[in-house]
Amino acid sequence: MKQWMNMMAGLGLVMALPGAQGEEAPVCIEVTVGGYKTPDYNCLSRQMGNAPQAAKAAQRAQDAMNVPVNERAPNSIGLATPAATGVRMGNTFGTSVKPQRPPTPGDN
Template sequence: MKSLPTLAALLLSAALPWLAHADGCPEVTVDGYKAPDYGCLSQQMGNATNAAKAAKKNREAQDISIEKRLPNALGLSTPAATGVRMGNTFGTSVKPQQP
């Protein structure tokens, strides 16, 4: 009779992972803190047609031609950034105010 509770406990522990993730989104535990998969939860909450439209708009927004991109997005220096770096010596010296 002692094996019956042990068997029940074993079956319950084997079924817990499937019961805990009935919604289909995995949960990760790190150092005792649970972190849900927000991407999976967002897909469940969103409408598929709206998600496709939003993804298309995001791709279009990222496909900006190089002529229309900002200088700092291309890695170029701007006059404002140079002025901050040079301080009060901007335009008068080649050495910055503070190294």
């Protein structure tokens, strides 16, 4: 009887181990409190992070963030572009040093 109980306890431990069920994703438990569902975000994050392409996607994202300064767009590093300057100056762009402004309310 004692041997049978030890065997069942060992079997229970093996069944409770995280990797014992193969390649299946862990089941996430939702808790309902007062009518509001609360998912287990840690479990959902683990499920989303186990994609085989995740390492490749993370590497591509990291490479995209490390673009040299001389290859970046001018507006992403704070430089003025002709389009932005044209918007700021209005219809006086290229003809005046003073930007276009609407008339003040007292000038009518």
